[in-house]
Amino acid sequence: MPPAVARLFSRQFENCTFTEDGFIDESSCYVxxxxxxxxxxxxxxxxxxxxxxxxxxxxxxxxxxxxxxxxxxxxxxxxxxxxxxxxxxxxxxxxxxxxxxxxxxxxxxxxxxxxxxxxxxxYDPNAPRPPKYEPPAGATKIESSQQQSPEQSQQQPEGPVEYAPPAGPPPSASRP
Incomplete structure (x- = not known):
């Protein structure tokens, strides 16, 4: 209970007497x-x-x-x-x-x-099909890289490709 409320109750019942049960005696003051x-x-x-x-x-x-x-x-x-x-x-x-x-x-x-x-x-199976993508004449989708001509792709060796490390010293952590 806040102190102000406790003070208010203590002033209100300060002249009252309490019974042994903890209740206020009605004959001693107004309750x-x-x-x-x-x-x-x-x-x-x-x-x-x-x-x-x-x-x-x-x-x-x-x-x-x-x-x-x-x-x-x-x-x-x-x-x-x-x-x-x-x-x-x-x-x-x-x-x-x-x-x-x-x-x-x-x-x-x-x-x-x-x-x-x-x-x-x-959904009729006999109906004409909708149009679909047709590649240009002479184009292939075999190569993943479309930048080179078909002649250049044929000149590459067929065997496994050996990879060499890059030239120069390895990069260091201090260099950005």
Whole structure:
């Protein structure tokens, strides 16, 4: 508690006497009702009473909803949220998941294409093909380097290429 608030409370109750339980004696000075022993008991009783009523409502509502479902009746609106969707689906068709109507396309009784609609004409195998890249006349894509002529590429030796170290001393770390 901040010092200013502690000072305020100490001045407010400085002439009061305290009981051995730590509560202020009501006969010695004016004490608000909620600060007395009786007031503290009432506060906690109200709090725990509200918690008990809410818990009891949830428990009884759940049991009541389960009994209605077992009888084949849908749960009432005020406790429908206490029942799972799978349980609601047993008695209310609105909560059922949609049925799967998948038909295998190669089933023996299937005489038609029932997976998708007939493809558009673009996918017709007899339709003319779209234009594609055609290289210029006489060009090849064999060489990775397109800068040299085909005659120069043919003059290179066929065997493995030997690599020699570069001329001069190796670079040092001090030189940029």
């Amino acid at each position: 608000p009702f909620w600060a007395t022993r009786t007031g503290t008991i009432v506060k906690w009783s109200l709090f725990l009473g509200i918690i008990a009523v809410v818990g009891l409502y949830l428990l009884v509502g759940y049991i009541h909803a389960q009994r209605r479902v077992r009888k084949g009746l849908p749960p009432l609106a005020y406790h429908r949220f206490l029942v799972s969707r799978a349980t609601l689906a047993q008695v209310d068709p609105r909560y059922r998941y949609p049925q799967s109507v998948t038909v295998h396309p190669y089933a023996p009784e299937s005489q038609y294409y029932d997976m998708h609609a007939v493809p558009p004409p673009v």
